[in-house]
Amino acid sequence: MTEEHSPSANEILAHELAVEQAHVDTVYRYLASATAAARNVQAESRAKYLTDRADWMREEDGTALFERDAFAYQAAKRLAVLDAEHEGLVFGRLDFIDDEDKRYIGRLGVRDDDYEPLVIDWRAPAAEAFYRATAADPMGVSRRRVLRCRDDKVIGIEDDLLDEAGSSDLVVIGEGALLAALQRARGPRMRDIVATIQAEQDMAIRAPHQGVTIISGGPGTGKTVVALHRAAFLLYTYRKRMEAGGVLVVGPTDLFMSYIERVLPGLGEDSVTLKSVGELATDVLGFGSQRVDEAEATLVKGSLRMLPVLRRAVHEPMTPENIRLRVSVKGEILTLEAPELGAIRREVLASQKANRARPATEKALTDALWKKLPTDIAALLDLSREVFDEIVTSQASYAMFLNAWWPTLTPELVLARLADPALLRKFGHDVLDADERHVLADSLAHARGFVPGGERQHPDWSISDIALLDELAAMIGPAPIEREVDPTLFLDDGTEVAELVTLADTLTTTREIDPDDDGVVTHAHVLVDEAQDITPMQWRMLRRRGPQASWTLVGDPAQSSYPSDDETRRAMRDLIGRGASRTFRLSTNYRSPAEIMDLAGRVITSVYPDADVPASVRRTGVQPELLALPDAPRGERLGRVLTRLAAEVDGSIAVICAAGRLASVRDTIASMPLPDELRNRLTVLTALQVKGLEFDATIVLAPDEIVQQTAGGVRVLYVALTRATQRLVTLDLTDGRPGAWRESLELPANGSE
Numbered sequence: 165m166t167e168e169h170s171p172s173a174n175e176i177l178a179h180e181l182a183v184e185q186a187h188v189d190t191v192y193r194y195l196a197s198a199t200a201a202a203r204n205v206q207a208e209s210r211a212k213y214l215t216d217r218a219d220w221m222r223e224e225d226g227t228a229l230f231e232r233d234a235f236a237y238q239a240a241k242r243l244a245v246l247d248a249e250h251e252g253l254v255f256g257r258l259d260f261i262d263d264e265d266k267r268y269i270g271r272l273g274v275r276d277d278d279y280e281p282l283v284i285d286w287r288a289p290a291a292e293a294f295y296r297a298t299a300a301d302p303m304g305v306s307r308r309r310v311l312r313c314r315d316d317k318v319i320g321i322e323d324d325l326l327d328e329a330g331s332s333d334l335v336v337i338g339e340g341a342l343l344a345a346l347q348r349a350r351g352p353r354m355r356d357i358v359a360t361i362q363a364e365q366d367m368a369i370r371a372p373h374q375g376v377t378i379i380s381g382g383p384g385t386g387k388t389v390v391a392l393h394r395a396a397f398l399l400y401t402y403r404k405r406m407e408a409g410g411v412l413v414v415g416p417t418d419l420f421m422s423y424i425e426r427v428l429p430g431l432g433e434d435s436v437t438l439k440s441v442g443e444l445a446t447d448v449l450g451f452g453s454q455r456v457d458e459a460e461a462t463l464v465k466g467s468l469r470m471l472p473v474l475r476r477a478v479h480e481p482m483t484p485e486n487i488r489l490r491v492s493v494k495g496e497i498l499t500l501e502a503p504e505l506g507a508i509r510r511e512v513l514a515s516q517k518a519n520r521a522r523p524a525t526e527k528a529l530t531d532a533l534w535k536k537l538p539t540d541i542a543a544l545l546d547l548s549r550e551v552f553d554e555i556v557t558s559q560a561s562y563a564m565f566l567n568a569w570w571p572t573l574t575p576e577l578v579l580a581r582l583a584d585p586a587l588l589r590k591f592g593h594d595v596l597d598a599d600e601r602h603v604l605a606d607s608l609a610h611a612r613g614f615v616p617g618g619e620r621q622h623p624d625w626s627i628s629d630i631a632l633l634d635e636l637a638a639m640i641g642p643a644p645i646e647r648e649v650d651p652t653l654f655l656d657d658g659t660e661v662a663e664l665v666t667l668a669d670t671l672t673t674t675r676e677i678d679p680d681d682d683g684v685v686t687h688a689h690v691l692v693d694e695a696q697d698i699t700p701m702q703w704r705m706l707r708r709r710g711p712q713a714s715w716t717l718v719g720d721p722a723q724s725s726y727p728s729d730d731e732t733r734r735a736m737r738d739l740i741g742r743g744a745s746r747t748f749r750l751s752t753n754y755r756s757p758a759e760i761m762d763l764a765g766r767v768i769t770s771v772y773p774d775a776d777v778p779a780s781v782r783r784t785g786v787q788p789e790l791l792a793l794p795d796a797p798r799g800e801r802l803g804r805v806l807t808r809l810a811a812e813v814d815g816s817i818a819v820i821c822a823a824g825r826l827a828s829v830r831d832t833i834a835s836m837p838l839p840d841e842l843r844n845r846l847t848v849l850t851a852l853q854v855k856g857l858e859f860d861a862t863i864v865l866a867p868d869e870i871v872q873q874t875a876g877g878v879r880v881l882y883v884a885l886t887r888a889t890q891r892l893v894t895l896d897l898t899d900g901r902p903g904a905w906r907e908s909l910e911l912p913a914n915g916s917e
């Protein structure tokens with residue numbers, strides 16, 4: 165009697181891995197030969213098809229061939245940028261209830277020689293069921309399988325059985341791809357989630373491009389990662405429009421941009437522009453900033469009340485108030501007094517930008533001077549208007565006046581004027597109160613006395629200044645292209661020549677300036693992450709980058725570091741206008757375990773009861789540690805906490821503190837005897853810098869200081885508390901007592917350091 169051998173779990177797994185490996189091998193083999201062949205074939209076949217189409221092939225065959233070659237080229241291009249380090253090309257498989265067929269899902273689509281799909285691009289409609297099917301609504305799917313690959317090797321399988329009744333013969337492996345993905349330690353770069361996108365996230369990713377799409381949700385709900393997958397989806401689905409017009413992704417800091425920069429290449433896309441909000445205006449200004457202002461200054465500079473202040477700073481001449489223009493025409497002295505000059509200025513600037521308005525200004529000045537000349541004297545002098553203008557404009561005093569009264573402006577020159585408290589009072593007395601003016605002038609003190617082209621190339625502008633400078637650039641227009649005044653030239657032999665025109669001169673002088681072209685680079689779709697932090701002035705800067713764009717706005721008001729809700733909402737409404745808009749809310753936190761989210765949720769709802777606190781998808785069984793350190797010696801104790809955390813978690817560790825404490829904490833840690841292995845995993849950052857980032861363990865140092873030193877207050881502390889994927893420790897530096905942030909929560913210290 166032979167005993168029937170029932171395979172062990174390991175044998176089943178090995179068999180399934182082998183089956184999947186065989187398919188993955190086919191995909192790579194096909195892709196390699198197809199892309200190699202495409203390089204040679206494409207040019208040849210197209211030429212042949214065009215010249216010899218009658219006896220060579222039918223039109224459909226030709227089209228199919230081009231499509232296939234074009235596909236292979238496209239695939240080769242995208243394959244080259246795929247991030248093979250973590251996951252491979254193929255990551256999913258669907259089996260169907262009433263169908264023998266199976267469908268593989270991957271980062272790009274691959275077809276065989278008969279044009280049958282070997283892998284379907286995750287963004288194609290045929291892949292939708294992979295993300296949307298649930299046990300309640302299986303969409304015809306019996307089993308969803310996630311393949312974990314490293315390069316071209318299948319190393320793991322996770323299955324979801326969606327239709328238990330109809331698929332008893334299907335093998336089911338693993339405990340769920342999502343949890344497996346979430347357990348992995350975090351590195352310095354964000355990973356794509358293409359294999360484990362959840363249904364509510366998929367809806368937001370695949371929303372149509374038109375109008376404004378708003379994606380909201382609490383910390384860790386995948387807003388950022390969803391937004392990036394949405395960028396990839398838009399490029400796939402509307403490639404012509406999106407590639408031609410450009411897709412722009414805007415985030416809070418350069419640190420954040422480098423954290424997310426691998427996600428799109430990981431999905432095979434490298435044609436998206438990523439910019440932090442401080443670098444958004446480099447197209448116009450030629451520079452950016454990462455410097456954050458003090459809380460009060462951020463508030464004032466972000467407000468729309470800055471608009472009239474800036475406008476007045478542009479309109480008000482830099483010359484003394486009582487300046488007048490005096491010219492002599494054949495012995496007649498003609499004068500334009502300050503009020504007349506003021507009227508001319510106002511009239512010209514009502515319809516033109518300052519830097520474009522010099523010709524109109526000159527015309528208005530000579531008109532006004534001409535009117536001053538009594539007609540009988542003009543007749544007596546036999547003076548035509550042309551000759552009159554020539555006499556006036558060739559006078560040195562006139563040229564000097566004009567250069568002082570209507571200089572070429574630069575945004576930096578105008579903003580630097582606001583560092584002068586007297587001028588600021590003049591321009592802002594009715595919109596900013598005395599305290600606000602004081603804060604503003606103080607925060608611009610670094611720009612005092614700035615002259616373009618001088619020793620300092622640029623004052624040390626802050627991120628908030630960039631939006632003001634960009635606004636000014638839009639108000640004044642780009643500096644006109646300087647035209648050389650034609651000097652009369654003498655050749656070596658003394659011959660006088662009126663002009664000597666080189667090709668370069670011709671190009672410069674014949675270049676037409678488009679009146680609306682201020683050098684702003686615009687985009688077809690703009691995706692704004694951490695949108696809750698965009699100040700009203702920054703919204704204006706953003707709008708200029710996408711006047712015809714469709715938008716995706718991603719954010720969480722409860723994490724805002726700019727607290728002027730009303731103004732921000734107004735600025736956003738202006739952007740959204742009456743166009744189509746749709747909102748998606750993400751409700752599950754994939755980052756922080758429930759224990760950490762419970763604490764953070766209590767903190768935020770004690771101040772903002774409406775905060776949208778998400779539910780965590782997992783628990784660790786470990787409570788956050790709330791420690792209160794006696795005044796000294798703190799360094800040693802901090803070192804002990806760090807060493808303990810390093811032993812408890814794999815991956816990254818962050819110490820998060822207020823900006824005012826950053827330097828001293830860095831020094832303290834630098835002088836600690838810590839092993840290199842720990843140091844390499846450790847970062848010290850301010851609460852504003854950790855926006856959007858995550859770490860396996862975090863120490864939030866002196867939470868009270870974070871609340872006090874940022875405009876967002878408790879909302880910024882909420883950001884700091886929700887960065888950890890495994891462990892959170894808070895350290896109050898209030899001489900052994902609990903910090904004020906947890907007094908109202910009745911959270912006792914629960915650690916022993």
Ligand SMILES: Nc1ncnc2c1ncn2[C@@H]1O[C@H](COP(=O)(O)OP(=O)(O)OP(=O)(O)O)[C@@H](O)[C@H]1O
Pocket residue numbers: 342345346355356357360361362365381382383384385386387388389390720723754755855856857858886
């Ligand atoms: N479907 C998913 N599968 C696997 N991991 C996911 C999924 N959704 C989100 N994550 C992970 O959860 C973490 C948080 O995502 P993300 O940073 O996009 O959230 P967020 O909403 O932008 O957070 P915050 O508002 O706090 O900045 C990331 O590590 C992300 O990769």
